[in-house]
Amino acid sequence: MSHKVVTHWKGNLQFESDNPSGKTMLIDTSPENGGYNSGFAPKAMMLSSLAGCSGLDVVSILKKMKVPFSDFRIDTFGELTEEHPKYYHTVSVEYHLYGENLDEAKIKKAVDLSVEKYCGVMEMFRRFSEVKTSIHYHNV
Structure with a gap:
């Protein structure tokens, strides 16, 4: 399978990018780099893709396992190299799940x-960075 974008x-420094679904998004950079901050920054978008890919997996699996939760957030942090080309050498992915009497074993x-089997974006990140993950349970 291949995708075309x-x-x-x-x-200026703005680009519009499409998606195989037909949706579009704006890509831009910060004013200090000559842009308008009117869209997504490319490197940050990579972190969003990582979180989105893994989040889709986790929610799908939890639904199949019939594990209830009330909220779910993924915080993703990337540490860039000092030298050009700058890339994320270390990435941390924090999974925050909220709910009553969370089933921690099934969530884990x-x-x-x-992380280990389904998320293709996670596997791509592992090719160039150290990926650290953690799960945070918020019983409310």
């Missing part, structure tokens, strides 16, 4: 399955 320059299993 078309990214079209919109002027769902996260582990995503």
Whole structure:
């Protein structure tokens, strides 16, 4: 399977990128780099892709396992190299799940399955960075 994404320059440092689903998004950079901050920054978008990929897995697995939760957030942190080309040499992914009487064993299993087996973006990140994960249970 292959994907095609078309990214079209919109002027200055802005680009509009499509998705196989037909949705579009704006890519830009910060004013200190000559942009307008009007869209997603490319490197930060990679962290969003990582969190989104793993999050989709975790929610799907938890639904199949019939594990209830009331909220779910993923905090992703990337540490850039000092020299160009700058890339994330270390990434931390923190899974925060909220709910009453959370089933920690099943949640851990769902996260582990995503991290170790299903999330392709996670596997791509492992090719160039050290990926650390943690799970935080918030029983409310």
